[in-house]
Amino acid sequence: MCCSSELSNLPNLVAIDIPKDIVCKDVIAFLETGETQNKWEYQEACISDYHKRR
Numbered sequence: 001m002c003c004s005s006e007l008s009n010l011p012n013l014v015a016i017d018i019p020k021d022i023v024c025k026d027v028i029a030f031l032e033t034g035e036t037q038n039k040w041e042y043q044e045a046c047i048s049d050y051h052k053r054r
Contacts, residue, residue: 001027015045024051 004017018024024047031042 001030003027018051020050 002019002022004019006015006017007013008015016027018027028044031040034040035042
């Protein structure tokens with residue numbers, strides 16, 4: 001989805017950076033689908049005001 005990611009020093013923790021030209025709701029829908037299918041869990045730690053409006 002053209003997002004960059006960064007691995008943490010904590011096991012199985014990944015941070016995803018969503019660029020401004022990507023619709024945040026699409027990324028969230030993807031993450032929710034994976035969570036529903038028990039592929040992963042996710043949490044929203046920090047979403048910019050720009051992405052909240054899109």
